[in-house]
Amino acid sequence: MNLENISNHLSAYKENDQIFDAANFLIRTFGLESDNFAGFGFRPELEPNKMLLTTEGALGEKQMVMIPKNLFDFDLNLVANMVAHEMLHVRQKAPETLVEDKNEREFQAYYEMLFHKVFPNIPDVSDFHKKFFGEKALEYYKRMGENSELQQKYSEQKKEVEDLIGSLP
Numbered sequence: 001m002n003l004e005n006i007s008n009h010l011s012a013y014k015e016n017d018q019i020f021d022a023a024n025f026l027i028r029t030f031g032l033e034s035d036n037f038a039g040f041g042f043r044p045e046l047e048p049n050k051m052l053l054t055t056e057g058a059l060g061e062k063q064m065v066m067i068p069k070n071l072f073d074f075d076l077n078l079v080a081n082m083v084a085h086e087m088l089h090v091r092q093k094a095p096e097t098l099v100e101d102k103n104e105r106e107f108q109a110y111y112e113m114l115f116h117k118v119f120p121n122i123p124d125v126s127d128f129h130k131k132f133f134g135e136k137a138l139e140y141y142k143r144m145g146e147n148s149e150l151q152q153k154y155s156e157q158k159k160e161v162e163d164l165i166g167s168l169p
Contacts, residue, residue, distance in 0.1 A: 001029075001121055001123075003076055003077075003123060006026075006029055006076065007076050009022075009025060009029075010022045010025065010026065010072050010076065011072075013025065013072070014072045019040075019042075019067070019069055019071065019072065020039075020040045022071075022072055023040050023065075023067055023071065023083065024040070026079070026080060026083055027083065027087065029121075030080055030083075030084065030119060030121045030122055031119060031120075031121050032083065032084055032087040032119055033087075034087060034090045034091050034094065035094070036062055036063055036090050036091060036093065036094035037062070037063060037065070037087070037090050038057065038062035038063055038064045039064060039065075040064065040065050040066070040067055041056075041064050041065075041066045041067075042066065042067065042068070042069055043066035043067065043068055044068070045068040045069060045070050046068070048070070048073075051068050051070070051071060051074055051079075051082065052068065053065060053066065053067050053068075053071075053082050053083065053085070053086045054066045054086070055086045055089035055090055055093065057093065059093050059098060059100065060093065060094070060095045060098060061093070063089065063090040063093050063094075065083070065086045065087070065090065067083075075125075075126075076123070077123040077124065077125050077126075078125055078126075078129060080122050080123060081113045081122055081123075081125050081129070081133075084112065084113065084116075084118075084119045084122045085109045085110070085112065085113055086109075087119070088108065088109045088112050088118060088119070089105060089109060091118075092105045092108065092109075093105075101144075101150060103140045103141075103143040103144045103150065104140075104144065104150055104154075106136070106137075106140040107137055107140040107141050107144070107154060107157075110133050110134070110136045110137035110140065111137050111154075111157050111160075111161065113125070113133045114130060114133055114134055114137070114160075114161065114164055115160065127168045127169060130164065130165075130168060131165055131168050134161045134162075134164055134165040135165070137158075137161045138158065138161060138162070138165075141154060141158050141161075
């Protein structure tokens with residue numbers, strides 16, 4: 001996958017203020033589509049150097065992914081991972097693949113940002129972001145409850161996350 005070509009396409013959309021078109025292009029390019037996806041909406045920008053994306057909609061219903069207008073001002077690898085995180089939530093909230101527990105959804109989504117098992121075309125992020133996302137995954141793992149059924153279900157993935165964090169400079 002040629003990230004430079006993808007970046008050039010996204011820049012052209014951005015220059016023409018076609019942010020939703022750029023986001024839809026990103027979804028198609030990286031294979032993030034879902035029948036449970038209702039589309040994109042805009043959310044307020046946090047700060048020039050921070051971004052927040054959210055997935056909104058009731059469990060079991062179509063989901064909107066809310067993005068800031070400045071989404072494509074950030075590194076392509078990071079943006080692709082952030083959008084993939086939300087598109088995994090879109091799938092998790094579909095009736096046929098419903099994951100009811102928020103901690104489980106978040107753990108799965110942060111794990112995906114590190115290992116790309118569901119979305120294999122997503123590029124890796126920097127070591128800084130790998131560490132950040134790994135720590136977030138472990139935070140949600142902890143929230144599942146000490147020795148809970150959920151923690152037992154994800155104990156191998158937790159070990160993978162810990163090993164990855166431990167291997168980073």
